[in-house]
Amino acid sequence: xxxxxxxxxxxxAVSLVAAPASALAxxxxxVIGTGDNTWAYQAMTAMLTLLPLAMVGAAVRWLTxxxxxxxxxxxxxxxxx
Amino acid sequence: xxxxxxxxxxxGWRAMTTIVQxxxxxxxxxxxxxxxxxxxxxxxxxxxxxFTISKAGAPSGAWALPAGQMLPLASTxxxxxxxxxxxxxxxxxxxxxxxxxxxxxxxxLAATVLGALFVLLQGREWIGLIGRGVTLWSSALGAxxxxxxxxxxxxxxxxxxxxxxxxxxLRAGRLSDGFFLAAQTFWYFVVLVWPVIxxxxxx
Numbered sequence: 667x668x669x670x671x672x673x674x675x676x677x678x679a680v681s682l683v684a685a686p687a688s689a690l691a692x693x694x695x696x697v698i699g700t701g702d703n704t705w706a707y708q709a710m711t712a713m714l715t716l717l718p719l720a721m722v723g724a725a726v727r728w729l730t731x732x733x734x735x736x737x738x739x740x741x742x743x744x745x746x747x
Numbered sequence: 748x749x750x751x752x753x754x755x756x757x758x759g760w761r762a763m764t765t766i767v768q769x770x771x772x773x774x775x776x777x778x779x780x781x782x783x784x785x786x787x788x789x790x791x792x793x794x795x796x797x798f799t800i801s802k803a804g805a806p807s808g809a810w811a812l813p814a815g816q817m818l819p820l821a822s823t824x825x826x827x828x829x830x831x832x833x834x835x836x837x838x839x840x841x842x843x844x845x846x847x848x849x850x851x852x853x854x855x856l857a858a859t860v861l862g863a864l865f866v867l868l869q870g871r872e873w874i875g876l877i878g879r880g881v882t883l884w885s886s887a888l889g890a891x892x893x894x895x896x897x898x899x900x901x902x903x904x905x906x907x908x909x910x911x912x913x914x915x916x917l918r919a920g921r922l923s924d925g926f927f928l929a930a931q932t933f934w935y936f937v938v939l940v941w942p943v944i945x946x947x948x949x950x
């Protein structure tokens with residue numbers, strides 16, 4: 667068991683050492699020019715991360731409010747009946 | 748979403764049958780369109796993101812159209828006003844439709860015509876740019892311009908078809924609330940995503 671763990675640790679260490687110094691996570695960063703676009707990459711990463719979360723949150727809130735309104739209307743209808 | 752659950756038991760039946768009556772909180776067409784628009788927002792966000800990163804990484808002077816050409820800022824501003832006005836008219840038409848006013852037919856037609864005018868004027872600008880040597884392959888800015896603005900134009904045409912069908916059905920008295928809401932939602936998306944594209948790509 668201990669030998670297995672040490673082999674894994676060694677494997678991870680070798681992978682880290684052999685990994686390239688920098689990996690291009692952004693598909694368009696290396697396409698045009700060599701200017702510093704780090705800020706743009708970080709800003710766009712934040713936007714692309716937060717935008718879907720905001721949209722899903724807004725949709726859930728909208729549907730929940732509509733459902734609550736419909737539930738209240740249903741109760742009122744039942745009371746009036 | 749809100750549901751009224753009733754249990755009924757009938758003689759001869761093997762077990763109690765539960766009838767679930769579901770009441771529609773949101774028209775299915777509208778909900779489907781909202782989900783679709785969400786995916787489209789992410790699609791345009793991806794395009795704008797690629798544009799922004801590429802522009803920021805370009806060496807000074809390299810981010811330009813060939814032969815000192817400029818994107819038509821002023822004429823596109825006029826087109827943008829037509830698109831905005833179209834969006835406002837759709838909103839007014841929706842209010843008139845809810846009030847059962849016959850004026851909704853004319854308002855919706857005017858909105859559709861203005862939207863079509865936006866697409867036609869954009870097309871005219873494209874013809875001018877292509878004539879001056881700005882093509883998809885002439886520069887990185889040209890490539891991004893045609894891809895992003897062209898994608899928006901495709902969406903505008905699709906939304907205009909939706910508005911046109913809505914107008915036709917409204918005129919014939921066969922327009923459903925769900926269809927009109929879905930067509931409106933798509934058109935509002937086309938109208939509201941345009942200022943972002945205009946501000947990012949043209950300036």
